[in-house]
Amino acid sequence: RGLPNDVFFQVGILTTVGVTARNAILLVEFARSLEDQGMKLIEATKEAARVRLRPILMTSVAFGMGVLPLAFASGAGATTRIAIGTAVLGGMISATILATFFIPLFYVVVRRITDFLSGSRDQDDSAAAAPGRANGGVADDR
Helix, strand or coil: CCCCCCCCHHHHHHHHHHHHHHHHHHHHHHHHHHHHHHCCCCHHHHHHHHHHEEEEEEEHHHHHHHHHHHHHCCCHHHHHHHHHHHHHHHHHHHHHHHHHHHHHHHHHHHCCCCCCCCCCCCHHHHHHCCCCCCCCCCCCCC
């Protein structure tokens, strides 16, 4: 639309960042709670993405529909409203599409890196890799 990168456009971008961050936080927290209930990292992330997809889409669509009047404003002060509306609408569309695919991916990648760097491994994975070694090589005859 050929809009300048002025303060109104930047306020729209900041608003979009806030809503998108909220969606990402909810998805990650849901995945963490599923992990705490005993699910593996990948399964918990898939389930969180599946369950949270509808609320994320509903929030994004409602938010986008709410700013449509701003994006297509006319009359006095229309330039500022168009700048904010366009930034928010475009930001929400692109952020929703990107976040739907990349937030779960980044969560898994970052968790694996932090687990690797901290030296902690999933106990189930190490037990499956070396049967009989989950107890330090000592047979458990209970």
